[in-house]
Amino acid sequence: MESGPDNTKLTPEQAGTGSEGKGTPSLLVAALQREHPEWVREVITAHRETTIVVPREQIEAVCSFLKTAPDTWFDFLADICGADRGPEEEPRFEVNYHLFSTTKFHRLRLKVVLNEEDLHVPTVTTVWRTANWHERETYDLFGVIFDGHPDLRRILLPEDWQGHALRKDFPLRGYEPYSLK
Amino acid sequence: MSTTANIPPQFEIVDQPLDTQMTISMGPQHPSTHGVLRLELVLDGEMVVKATPDIGYLHTGMEKLFEYKKYQQGIVITDRMDYLNPLGNNLAYVMAAEKLLGLEIPERAQTIRVLTCELQRIASHLVWLGTHALDLGAMTVFFYCFREREKILNLIEAASGGRMTPSYFRIGGLMMDLPSGFERRVQQFLNEFPASVDEFHKLLTGNRIFQKRTQNIGRISAEDAIDWGLSGPCLRGSGVNLDIRRANPYSGYENYDFEVPTEADGDVWARYLVRMREMKESHKIVVQALSRLKPGPVKADAPKVVLPDREAMKTHMDALIHHFLIVAEGFDVPAGEVYHPIEASKGELGVYIRSDGGPKPSRVHFRGPSFVNLSALPHMAEGEMVADIVAVIGSLDIVLGEIDR
Numbered sequence: 001m002e003s004g005p006d007n008t009k010l011t012p013e014q015a016g017t018g019s020e021g022k023g024t025p026s027l028l029v030a031a032l033q034r035e036h037p038e039w040v041r042e043v044i045t046a047h048r049e050t051t052i053v054v055p056r057e058q059i060e061a062v063c064s065f066l067k068t069a070p071d072t073w074f075d076f077l078a079d080i081c082g083a084d085r086g087p088e089e090e091p092r093f094e095v096n097y098h099l100f101s102t103t104k105f106h107r108l109r110l111k112v113v114l115n116e117e118d119l120h121v122p123t124v125t126t127v128w129r130t131a132n133w134h135e136r137e138t139y140d141l142f143g144v145i146f147d148g149h150p151d152l153r154r155i156l157l158p159e160d161w162q163g164h165a166l167r168k169d170f171p172l173r174g175y176e177p178y179s180l181k
Numbered sequence: 182m183s184t185t186a187n188i189p190p191q192f193e194i195v196d197q198p199l200d201t202q203m204t205i206s207m208g209p210q211h212p213s214t215h216g217v218l219r220l221e222l223v224l225d226g227e228m229v230v231k232a233t234p235d236i237g238y239l240h241t242g243m244e245k246l247f248e249y250k251k252y253q254q255g256i257v258i259t260d261r262m263d264y265l266n267p268l269g270n271n272l273a274y275v276m277a278a279e280k281l282l283g284l285e286i287p288e289r290a291q292t293i294r295v296l297t298c299e300l301q302r303i304a305s306h307l308v309w310l311g312t313h314a315l316d317l318g319a320m321t322v323f324f325y326c327f328r329e330r331e332k333i334l335n336l337i338e339a340a341s342g343g344r345m346t347p348s349y350f351r352i353g354g355l356m357m358d359l360p361s362g363f364e365r366r367v368q369q370f371l372n373e374f375p376a377s378v379d380e381f382h383k384l385l386t387g388n389r390i391f392q393k394r395t396q397n398i399g400r401i402s403a404e405d406a407i408d409w410g411l412s413g414p415c416l417r418g419s420g421v422n423l424d425i426r427r428a429n430p431y432s433g434y435e436n437y438d439f440e441v442p443t444e445a446d447g448d449v450w451a452r453y454l455v456r457m458r459e460m461k462e463s464h465k466i467v468v469q470a471l472s473r474l475k476p477g478p479v480k481a482d483a484p485k486v487v488l489p490d491r492e493a494m495k496t497h498m499d500a501l502i503h504h505f506l507i508v509a510e511g512f513d514v515p516a517g518e519v520y521h522p523i524e525a526s527k528g529e530l531g532v533y534i535r536s537d538g539g540p541k542p543s544r545v546h547f548r549g550p551s552f553v554n555l556s557a558l559p560h561m562a563e564g565e566m567v568a569d570i571v572a573v574i575g576s577l578d579i580v581l582g583e584i585d586r
Contacts, residue, residue: 046517046518047280047281047283047517047518047519048280049518049519049520051518075407075408076407076410077410078410078520078522078529078531078548079520079531079533079546079548081533081544081546081548083535083543083544083546084544085537085543096518096520096533098520098531098533098548100522100529102407102421102423105428105429107429107520107522109518109520128408128410129408129409129560130408130409130410130553130556130557132556133552133553133556134553141244153189154237155236155237156236156237156240156585156586157237157240158237165242165245166244166245166544168248170245172242172245172246172249
């Protein structure tokens with residue numbers, strides 16, 4: 001894919017090299033918004049971090065673009081984690097992708113929000129292989145299904161575990177011992 | 182965790198008379214899996230065809246527990262994740278919370294954080310070195326390493342009162358200032374430590390058996406290492422010069438003079454050399470931090486978040502009220518979300534905190550370096566001999582308490 005226009009070229013100083021300071025490339029986000037408005041649903045800047053809310057269908061395309069575009073070069077997927085906003089919230093679930101660049105040292109968070117009825121997200125294991133275990137963990141603890149994942153099994157809890165432990169309506173403690181069925 | 186009731190299709194036993202492959206289970210009680218890791222190995226003779234890590238034996242639902250505890254109560258949970266680097270976990274967690282609160286940490290507190298964290302990094306690397314050498318048959322090194330580590334644990338105990346679970350850092354600063362005489366004891370350790378590192382080098386680096394067991398074993402290229410999300414010494418062992426202390430400096434690391442050791446080969450030997458050199462760099466940082474210790478406050482000026490001094494509570498009514506409210510009800514953290522990465526002894530330790538306001542977090546997630554580094558194990562192990570699996574696991578320096586959380 002072609003890179004952004006010239007005025008978005010950043011020196012490492014502009015892009016920010018510290019968590020104290022700029023930290024995230026807000027200029028790049030503006031360029032992305034201009035070029036691919038369909039990819040950016042919302043941009044949140046808070047606590048010196050930038051978050052882009054991405055439509056679910058576009059997440060793989062956005063990730064592979066951000067990974068290879070010379071201005072962004074987010075070649076390192078630091079983390080994927082799910083979050084449950086609570087059973088009464090709509091949309092209820094979100095999946096956060098924490099991106100990092102090993103050469104430009106900037107960070108970016110991508111966010112996908114999901115309704116409870118339809119917990120499907122395209123996998124990004126095709127972009128970064130490290131996504132494999134992060135997605136398995138999110139599936140295990142929240143029940144988010146990553147379409148196209150090569151090996152979507154539970155990872156921390158036993159395979160016959162009932163429910164998804166980090167959902168807000170899952171109890172903290174139970175009074176019956178766990179037994180294998 | 183797979184069970185007999187539900188065997189994944191790739192592990193179903195199929196009778197094939199001409200098939201020479203064999204599936205064996207390594208762990209979870211195998212001593213060189215450093216805890217309770219189980220590997221499902223498919224072997225062809227002694228060659229590993231497929232390795233599948235099976236984790237979760239130590240899962241205790243810590244991330245769930247955070248949601249039911251006040252922010253300051255979460256600190257003690259973090260100690261129990263990577264139990265070889267508890268101060269690093271404390272630091273990542275409290276810094277994420279401080280980022281949400283927007284607190285400014287006094288300089289003395291930051292210097293003490295750097296000082297103790299670097300001591301902890303040395304202690305963590307010493308356990309790695311001792312157990313890694315023990316796995317490969319060199320038992321003596323283990324005792325030498327634990328002798329040195331004991332000195333560091335004594336220092337951490339002097340500062341915090343805990344050896345393995347210090348919980349020394351608080352949101353907004355430190356639990357308390359360093360005890361008197363601490364600088365002298367650190368100085369004594371610093372004087373002795375370089376000789377010990379030379380001793381380790383004498384025991385291992387020139388040892389031909391150790392070299393044969395580690396060189397050209399478990400190779401991973403720089404591109405693959407980044408793609409698999411490796412971080413810390415494992416990534417630098419593949420020749421990538423990346424250290425969060427340099428890339429996204431925190432706690433004033435940008436003011437310290439230290440090198441980021443890298444080795445190009447990407448094998449077990451390279452990761453060994455990186456960690457050995459890192460111990461010396463940490464020693465350098467501790468020396469600098471010790472010389473920068475100036476008297477001053479160790480807690481931020483935020484009376485609604487930081488517990489007041491005992492003396493102030495006896496004389497000031499408002500200090501007493503703040504103390505009561507912080508302990509009984511906690512403090513409200515503004516709504517928002519942060520991800521704060523630090524360079525822990527094993528790599529990038531990132532903490533994601535999501536707050537809806539109120540005294541308890543809505544979601545806390547730990548990006549454990551061991552978790553991600555272990556996920557790359559199949560890539561490094563496949564094609565190696567079964568005896569070398571032990572060397573590869575040792576070189577990743579995993580702690581199952583953090584992987585399973």
